[in-house]
Amino acid sequence: xxxxxxxxxxxxxxxxxxxxxxxxxxxxxxxxxxxxxxxxxxxxxxxxxxxxxxxxxxxxxxxxxxxxxxxxxxxxxxxxxxxxxxxxxxxxxxxxxxxxxxxxxxxxxxxxxxxxxxxxxxxxxxxxxxxxxxxxxxxxxxxxxxxxxxxxxxxxxxxxxxxxxxxxxxxxxxxxxxxxxxxxxxxxxxxxxxxxxxxxxxxxxxxxxxxxxxxxxxxxxxxxxxxxxxxxxxxxxxxxxxxxxxxxxxxxxxxxxxxxxxxxxxxxxxxxxxxxxxxxxxxxxxxxxxxxxxxxxxxxxxxxxxxxxxxxxxxxxxxxxxxxxxxxxxxxxxxxxxxxxxxxxxxxxxxxxxxxxxxxxxxxxxxxxxxxxxxxxxxxxxxxxxxxxxxxxxxxxxxxxxxxxxxxxxxxxxxxxxxxxxx
Amino acid sequence: xxxxxxxxxxxxxxxxxxxxxxxxxxxxxxxxxxxxxxxxxxxxxxxxxxxxxxxxxxxxxxxxxxxxxxxxxxxxxxxxxxxxxxxxxxxxxxxxxxxxxxxxxxxxxxxxxxxxxxxxxxxxxxxxxxxxxxxxxxxxxxxxxxxxxxxxxxxxxxxxxxxxxxxxxxxxxxxxxxxxxxxxxxxxxxxxxxxxxxxxxxxxxxxxxxxxxxxxxxxxxxxxxxxxxxxxxxxxxxxxxxxxxxxxxxxxxxxxxxxxxxxxxxxxxxxxxxxxxxxxxxxxxxxxxxxxxxxxxxxxxxxxxxxxxxxxxxxxxxxxxxxxxxxxxxxxxxxxxxxxxxxxxxxxxxxxxxxxxxxxxxxxxxxxxxxxxxxxxxxxxxxxxxxxxxxxxxxxxxxxxxxxxxxxxxxxxxxxxxxxxxx
Numbered sequence: 001x002x003x004x005x006x007x008x009x010x011x012x013x014x015x016x017x018x019x020x021x022x023x024x025x026x027x028x029x030x031x032x033x034x035x036x037x038x039x040x041x042x043x044x045x046x047x048x049x050x051x052x053x054x055x056x057x058x059x060x061x062x063x064x065x066x067x068x069x070x071x072x073x074x075x076x077x078x079x080x081x082x083x084x085x086x087x088x089x090x091x092x093x094x095x096x097x098x099x100x101x102x103x104x105x106x107x108x109x110x111x112x113x114x115x116x117x118x119x120x121x122x123x124x125x126x127x128x129x130x131x132x133x134x135x136x137x138x139x140x141x142x143x144x145x146x147x148x149x150x151x152x153x154x155x156x157x158x159x160x161x162x163x164x165x166x167x168x169x170x171x172x173x174x175x176x177x178x179x180x181x182x183x184x185x186x187x188x189x190x191x192x193x194x195x196x197x198x199x200x201x202x203x204x205x206x207x208x209x210x211x212x213x214x215x216x217x218x219x220x221x222x223x224x225x226x227x228x229x230x231x232x233x234x235x236x237x238x239x240x241x242x243x244x245x246x247x248x249x250x251x252x253x254x255x256x257x258x259x260x261x262x263x264x265x266x267x268x269x270x271x272x273x274x275x276x277x278x279x280x281x282x283x284x285x286x287x288x289x290x291x292x293x294x295x296x297x298x299x300x301x302x303x304x305x306x307x308x309x310x311x312x313x314x315x316x317x318x319x320x321x322x323x324x325x326x327x328x329x330x331x332x333x334x335x336x337x338x339x340x341x342x343x344x345x346x347x348x349x350x351x352x353x354x355x356x357x358x359x360x361x362x363x364x365x366x367x368x369x370x371x372x373x374x375x376x377x378x379x380x381x382x383x384x385x386x387x388x389x390x391x392x393x394x395x396x397x398x399x400x401x402x403x404x405x406x407x408x409x410x411x412x413x414x415x416x417x418x419x420x421x422x423x
Numbered sequence: 424x425x426x427x428x429x430x431x432x433x434x435x436x437x438x439x440x441x442x443x444x445x446x447x448x449x450x451x452x453x454x455x456x457x458x459x460x461x462x463x464x465x466x467x468x469x470x471x472x473x474x475x476x477x478x479x480x481x482x483x484x485x486x487x488x489x490x491x492x493x494x495x496x497x498x499x500x501x502x503x504x505x506x507x508x509x510x511x512x513x514x515x516x517x518x519x520x521x522x523x524x525x526x527x528x529x530x531x532x533x534x535x536x537x538x539x540x541x542x543x544x545x546x547x548x549x550x551x552x553x554x555x556x557x558x559x560x561x562x563x564x565x566x567x568x569x570x571x572x573x574x575x576x577x578x579x580x581x582x583x584x585x586x587x588x589x590x591x592x593x594x595x596x597x598x599x600x601x602x603x604x605x606x607x608x609x610x611x612x613x614x615x616x617x618x619x620x621x622x623x624x625x626x627x628x629x630x631x632x633x634x635x636x637x638x639x640x641x642x643x644x645x646x647x648x649x650x651x652x653x654x655x656x657x658x659x660x661x662x663x664x665x666x667x668x669x670x671x672x673x674x675x676x677x678x679x680x681x682x683x684x685x686x687x688x689x690x691x692x693x694x695x696x697x698x699x700x701x702x703x704x705x706x707x708x709x710x711x712x713x714x715x716x717x718x719x720x721x722x723x724x725x726x727x728x729x730x731x732x733x734x735x736x737x738x739x740x741x742x743x744x745x746x747x748x749x750x751x752x753x754x755x756x757x758x759x760x761x762x763x764x765x766x767x768x769x770x771x772x773x774x775x776x777x778x779x780x781x782x783x784x785x786x787x788x789x790x791x792x793x794x795x796x797x798x799x800x801x802x803x804x805x806x807x808x809x810x811x812x813x814x815x816x817x818x819x820x821x822x823x824x825x826x827x828x829x830x831x832x833x834x835x836x837x838x839x840x841x842x843x844x845x846x
Contacts, residue, residue, distance in 0.1 A: 065471040103712025105686035134687040137700040141685030241716035262564030263528035264557040277560040289526025293664035
């Protein structure tokens, strides 16, 4: 691979998605230095679409301020309307299978309890070592409340889960497997179709966490036979900080499942306000309370951009950006003790790449101070997520160049070694 | 009572809260008729504070677009910062006792399960007939999942719960009582101190739903000895459609309680991302997933206005507005068959008044078409919620005048008698 900056510029010139960069605010808008920030943290919090402020203003200043309660006639459909947009444009699911609601954690809880209820007599929940904390904690909490056992499958912190190891952990006691399609730390990609099929053979259900996958790689839920999934909209879907999550339930399963938080927005004929809970037909039975209208509109804006770009094209570019990160890390950072902490095969990665170095936290601080924004993950990882929708190849080149300068100069050595509670 | 419009104007002239009206958008901004809409539905969705768009723009266009993930250093404190504002300015609670998080329904679920866990050996959950649907449904769902029994206490649909009837339903089997401080349909006010004390004597906990109370009447959680509460921020707190809810746990109880949805935002030392769930100290253990940043900022704006006005003053004005509704209904509407469906004693009401008429749904539609926005509640109720923060006495007078004209002319008779799913 040609590692010159000119080669990165040539990749940008040939990028069919290059035009999407201008549709995000904040890229190169720092007056003191228009090249900064170099944002490699789109897998933590995606950039703001240019259209988002106007969409929010319309909801707030027209629909809320003037329409007042009468605007519920349009708001009430937002959770399924944006759900359908995600289903068709991002997730490879069918209309009526996706709902925007609550947080990823609450949705995980709802679907995990519903799935466990749908497998009576089975007393084991499976999760994966080093999966995202909230996934493991939710599994532990549900298991404790129900007197079930957690079977934590080992996974390589850099290479991800070995499907054979998971298969060996599945038996007639397993009710549900919770697994991230893209591992949050390493970016390792799971095989959605194969894992779902293996679990189904054993009689269990898989609940996928798509937080680091949705908008980065095709998840093809229908084609892959997935039953259940949840995911985050503030990463590659650019829905904004704390934006509501989505949940997916395969159409054929919906009537069999009941989620545990019986709320009025999941009720059939909601405004009859009847005496007994009777879950709505379809995906709306997985709704709970009054939906977050403002935030859902912001999700819609972000999801539309991803759908327009197309997840296949985004995955191709994401892989190419990752390949550039890996090549430059090998060439420039490895001599300073930086090791690749993600699968080397790009077909086995999502859209982020993780590097390991004992001074990872100090390096992160030094990079942020120089206008390069990566993500630190404890204990010794620097995670680089160049979101393909708005990140240029030269951004990656410049960020890695800065990284090498920091390492070469030892500029990071003056920074605190212990992370404060909040960064 | 002097029922002339001039008398209403005199009440406005003497209103110490009159200045707050200008701090809400939408009042009289309909170019075709500056007197419309006459909004009597602030107890369903509060008006938009004038400051809200700028506060949202700051979060979106500065903190998100430019600060990106670095803005989490301020965002991460929002749930407790706004919680403290609500505690001190609205709820009569202490700092560290209130958290903004999730929806009212999800918060009800979390605290109900936590409370039931804290009363092992007790197998009954108490709710009140005709309480808001989501409250009754959550109780039913939790009871079913745990093999507990629901004891539904009868309550008069117009007069609310008789404390003696509740007391008779409490015994050593009761773990938790769920009860709205202000009944959603009738506006009947419960005695928070007396009910809490009665339940405590029987060894049970009360989980208050403050949705129709917060910002309308003083709830004085500390003074009244309340243990647990949840509530809505999009009604009298003017947080916007689907704004996140709040939850309250008395400080002395926090360490004894564990909520069932184990998420990473409730974890001690969250970013250590440790292997096992270990709930954070204090109110943050009741957090679950990534908090809704945009919506929480909107809640802050609304809550500040309520705190500035003062709940005592708001309650006084709310009661006076209600008295005008009742007096005009008696004088003008009763002859047309409209009956008061709220307690007649203003000390026993929150800030809304409900009227009953067989054609309630048709009347609601006719009023909306004439720029008067009340709320319909099945089967035959028109609910009038003149929020004291921005509603004038002449607004009430004009709305009731319109109501009487509709009844006198029979203008409502042409409207559909059956409500479509969404209004």
